[in-house]
Amino acid sequence: MRYLPHTEEEIAEMLATVGSDSLEGLFDTIPADCRMTGEIELPPAMTEWQLDDHMAGISAQMKVTTCHKVMVGAGIYHHFVPESIRTLASRSEFLTAYTPYQPEMAQGTLQGIFEYQTLTARLLGMDVANASIYDGGAALAEALLMGLRINKKRKKIGVSKGIHPHHRQVVRTYLQATEFEIVELPIGADGRTDLGELADHGELAAVAIQSPNFLGVIEDLTQAGVAIHETGAIFITSFTEPLAYGLVKNPGECGADIVCGEGQSLGLSRSFGGPGLGMFACKDAFTRNMPGRLVGETVDRDGRRGFVLTLSTREQHIRREKATSNICSNQGICAMMAGMYMASLGGTGLRELAQLNFSKAEYMKAELKKAGAEIVFDSPTFNEFLVRFPKDFETTRKKLFDEGIVAGLKVGKYYPQLKDCYLFCTTETVTKADIDKVVQEVSR
Amino acid sequence: MKTAPGASGLIMNEPLLWEKGKKGRKGMSIPAADVPLATPEAALAGAGPDFPDLSEIDVIRHYTRLSQWNFGVDTGLYPLGSCTMKYNPKTNEKQAATPAIAAAHPMLDDEYVQGTLRIMYELQQYLINITGMAAATLQPSAGAQGELTGMLIFDAYHKSKGSKRNKILIPDTAHGTNPASAALCGYKPVPVASNAEGMLDVETVKALMDEETAGIMVTNPNTLGLFEENIRAVAEIVHAKGGLVYGDGANMNAIMGIVDLSKCGVDVMHLNLHKTFSTPHGGGGPGAGPVCVVEKLARFLPIPHVKKDGDTYRLDWDNPDSIGRVHGYHGNYGVLVKAYSYILSMGAANLKKASQLAVLNANYIKERLKGALHLPYDRPCMHECVFSDEKQHELKVATLDIAKRLIDYGYHPPTVYFPLVVHGAIMIEPTETECKEDIDQFIDTILLILQEAKENPQLLYDAPVMAKRKRLDETLAARKPCLCG
Missing domain, CATH: 3.40.640.10 (Type I PLP-dependent aspartate aminotransferase-like (Major domain))
Known part of the structure; x- marks a missing residue:
């Protein structure tokens, strides 16, 4: 195993210095009734390349990929990271x-x-x-x-x-x-x-x-x-x-x-x-x-x-x-x-990026309103906002998912009185074209 | 003796971030606005923070220079006892950065995120198999939060039995986090003195344990690097009074594949993935502190908990007995992936071998240094050995001087002045990833420093002289705190 550097010869030399006859002997102070019997049940050790393949398989089980536009924030946000x-x-x-x-x-x-x-x-x-x-x-x-x-x-x-x-x-x-x-x-x-x-x-x-x-x-x-x-x-x-x-x-x-x-x-x-x-x-x-x-x-x-x-x-x-x-x-x-x-953005960049986030949400709110959706709260928002749709949104949401957009988060689990509402998030990673696609589906 | 790695190179000076830059520079690209720009109403609007404006190369040079003032396990031997600075495999970093995993959003429906749930489910299973426990949660963000989770489980268990207990037994060899975690549950820590062999004494525990005591927190192997041989008898006493046994698994790296914690009588334990399972410490974190429990306590574990139905993974939220959440989402997930990657790379035989070699390395150092440094507990040790500066007292040389001189020779010092039961402690944990030559060189360097202590102790008092800074005035820092530039 590449993380374990000892050769058999070194192990023997070190055991001699320590005064133990085997690696097992180092654990003689551990009572028999505390010991594990048999080997730990684990998959066989993988080489670096087998592990890559294994992780690629797991990656393929993710329905939401990096190709999706995830218009969900709720505490975790997608921003560009340089x-x-x-x-x-x-x-x-x-x-x-x-x-x-x-x-x-x-x-x-x-x-x-x-x-x-x-x-x-x-x-x-x-x-x-x-x-x-x-x-x-x-x-x-x-x-x-x-x-x-x-x-x-x-x-x-x-x-x-x-x-x-x-x-x-x-x-x-x-x-x-x-x-x-x-x-x-x-x-x-x-x-x-x-x-x-x-x-x-x-x-x-x-x-x-x-x-x-x-x-x-x-x-x-x-x-x-x-x-x-x-x-x-x-x-x-x-x-x-x-x-x-x-x-x-x-x-x-x-x-x-x-x-x-x-x-x-x-x-x-x-x-x-x-x-x-x-x-x-x-x-x-x-x-x-x-x-x-x-x-x-x-x-x-x-x-x-x-x-x-x-x-x-x-x-x-x-x-x-x-x-x-x-x-x-x-x-x-x-x-x-x-x-x-924060150092990479600087004061100037932070302000510009914040305004961009704010503006994307304002644009989407305005367009959704035009399409007949209700923006639940009139109060100012930053890059997230709550929407209620005039008719059932689930079918549209599924369709949008197939087109690569995760359109909002249902909040009813947390706020039963808002069970028909969706929380949308628009950061700088969401383009006007993405927003327009959602609005277009809502207008249908 | 070969040349020690310490040397002085060209190390750059670098000011603080805000002492650099020019207004209007930018260190990252920001997309052009493709929607009309809007501004919030005046009453809410702010001016934005006073940050320096830097270019990308400004930022790159700044942090690259800072990094050169640092020492990591990739730089050299880091025998920090109790902290387990084993090698951090690079493939682990790659796996955690797998694009679909690194981009996974934690609030989406289970069907969208089967891959990330699968890793959690399998890792839980592996940790259960490694410890011998029955169920696990991955939520706690670090060992200390694992302890808190464990204490809350203690409290919930006792409540389920209709009692509220108010004391907890904590051996004097415990980590400082143990009493602080227990205090959050209203438990008054009752210190348990270790015996002359540095171990828990059955009679002492018997005298202290009663029906107002929630249980005991045991670090095993303990912070002297010794296996608590009486653990089963101690557990029986605690259980007989209705109490529970908490195992601080910080030192699990010594006993993988060798000890079954459930057989030791442990009911709840945490693991430090950033110790035993090779994830990097990041200059202070993030860690990860999964908690494993025996069957009867599984119902108290935090929610949500990953379950598998057929081929499908799902988050189970429905558990009225759960203590609740300890993290906003699923814990330090990226760290979990690194530990998962490590376990899969190692397999059962290599995990056991890792423990054996860690113990071999520690015992080898103990044997080779015990003539030169005082060894308060001369017994076979586990993954670390604890010396003291007693023999150097007559030379007026202290643990700190030896530690600082090691820096000049290119080694990170061992843990010093801990555990508290050893006055002037020097706690050395080499880990299994150091080879014999490097350990020999480290030992020779310590012997050389102890020789210097006899011949020219000023070299030790002045150390370090090769690092970016000489000894720093910690008293001044605490007396006149300057925490913000």
């Missing part, structure tokens, strides 16, 4: 390094993550961002736990129903063994979170709102922030499409205390939903309550600028059960890729 990012991220000095515990030989990762933290903080309008959390769902759960730590006398949290339903499920999972209570806040007729009854829920430690929300609607975060702060709660905003902040006000400008979300959109492939990137940022005042790794600037013995992991007294390896979180790893290479993507 080859430069894939090339850089596959540099094995980045990819095959461990957590930078020895900073002198990990300055590449450390400066790269420091840059990621900085660009993230600028994008979200916050003071500090961490080195990332697993994904958008875990980031939201961690943000709410952080809110509960800050507002420690309060035992309830508020979560908008506009937040990605899977992220809300993760929150429920994280909190199920605790004493904390989750209050779900309804969505109004305009597709935005209805905070009218916020005061009726008693003292909430934190309230989370996603914008753009799961249904694509851009929330009025400024107004929400005022209402939430009036109750004394920590104002958390989340996102699944950070590209939006190239065009719309960032959460910091709207008064958010903690911002978290899924960053897959920034240069990562869809990859069946992972690995993604849990982005996490907050105001300065809350830094020491923040979960996850942080990279900070310092100097070496010669006074030269360098970077290290820092503020680890918040973390589990020092604080154990009193840590701000049990999280240990971050999404390392994914955060580096997001940094590369």
Whole structure:
């Protein structure tokens, strides 16, 4: 096997040094009744070329291929990723390094993550961002736990129903063994979170709102922030499409205390939903309550600028059960890729790309309306929006699939009252011709 | 002795991203608008972030230079104990990047994504067969999230029996994530001291285990690199009081094909795919921490769970006892594909061989260095061996100095100052992918450094001098945090 370098001769020499008569003998301390009997049941080992064929076979089982235009976002978005990012991220000095515990030989990762933290903080309008959390769902759960730590006398949290339903499920999972209570806040007729009854829920430690929300609607975060702060709660905003902040006000400008979300959109492939990137940022005042790794600037013995992991007294390896979180790893290479993507776009490019995404959706909404479809919410959207069709859309959707377009996502599973509605997503990867094809089928 | 790999080459300086660039540059192509440009209403509109504008070559050079300041397992020996820096096969990367897999959207109907579901189903099956457990979930994003998943399963199990327990036994050789994960379930960690042999003691566990204790979290092999020989007896005590046994499978790489965890009495365990199954650590992640359980706990696993009906794979959402979701979709899927690729490349015999050679390499290092470094637990080890700097105290040389000097010779230092039960610990895990010559050279280098410690300790205090930076001031970083540029 090409990954195992030992020759029989070397094995014999090493066993002699160790004082064991065989490889099996190395395991003499393991009691007989703990042992596996027989061999592990697995397929026979494959050569590299057999594995290629095997994976090609699996690939062929995918009905949706790279030739399809997938007009579905719902938390995972198709954006063009330049080859430069894939090339850089596959540099094995980045990819095959461990957590930078020895900073002198990990300055590449450390400066790269420091840059990621900085660009993230600028994008979200916050003071500090961490080195990332697993994904958008875990980031939201961690943000709410952080809110509960800050507002420690309060035992309830508020979560908008506009937040990605899977992220809300993760929150429920994280909190199920605790004493904390989750209050779900309804969505109004305009597709935005209805905070009218916020005061009726008693003292909430934190309230989370996603914008753009799961249904694509851009929330009025400024107004929400005022209402939430009036109750004394920590104002958390989340996102699944950070590209939006190239065009719309960032959460910091709207008064958010903690911002978290899924960053897959920034240069990562869809990859069946992972690995993604849990982005996490907050105001300065809350830094020491923040979960996850942080990279900070310092100097070496010669006074030269360098970077290290820092503020680890918040973390589990020092604080154990009193840590701000049990999280240990971050999404390392994914955060580096997001940094590369943000650097490649630049401020000018990000704005241009965000406007393009926004415009494609506006065009499609207008054309669908003309074709007789209903755009369910009047409120502004970014690159996703909810549509109700005048007649059954399933047949049309199947036809479009055969023509290479995955036309929207049924949302009834998550929002029973919207069971006849479809969530569409149009990024820069969708052309006017693709949109026109859908509209044309709808008009028939 | 052959020349150690460490050398100084021409390493470039490189500023921070925002210290470069010119407004108006672009590092990637953006399609021209083929629809009328629109803008959001003024009340919502923002100015966009203050990012530097860079060209493609600006970005390429920036990160290429940064990468040259880094050290990975592709660069050289990385004997970081407990972290398992084995070789990361390149074909794994290729398989995870298979276009139809890398482009798969996680919200589509099962019939559209049979291929990606099949990989999940088969990988679950392989992990079950490797561990001896009965069922698995692939959702947890890392070992620590696997632990949390496991603790939530503990809690759900006890609730199903009508009880809520509030304590958990955690040996002093455990990872720091164990107590933090248990705390999220409201469990108060009760430390269990290891005995003189560095192992769990049956009587100690018996004295601590009661009916308010949810169970025990055991890392086996433990963080001293020793197999917990009393694991079955410990499990019996815990089970007798209605508790469960959690196995932290971080060190599974030592015992593949050798140990059956279900026979050890383990009820729930996680695996670190980025350790045992060769997926890259990426400078900190992403990891993947699948959780395996025994039959009676299968109903508590996260949803959705992949099932196979005939030739069709489907996601099963219908499980009222499930603890719920721990990830937005299906976990760090790309990492799962890499582990799948590794298991298929290795097969059963090579997985077992990998464990044997990992253990051989660790024992070989232990034998060859135990004269020069203090070995607190002189017993046959598994995949790693733990020394300390006790013999160097009289020279006023500490573990950190030895570690930093290794950098100058072109080696990543071992894990230092962990586990906490060994003062000044030096924890070496070579892994099976290092050959004898390279290990010999590493050992000779350590012996050389220990000689330097006697003759000229200043060389160690000053180290590293060959890396991009000399020792960095971590105290300053924590006292005056600068987290954002």
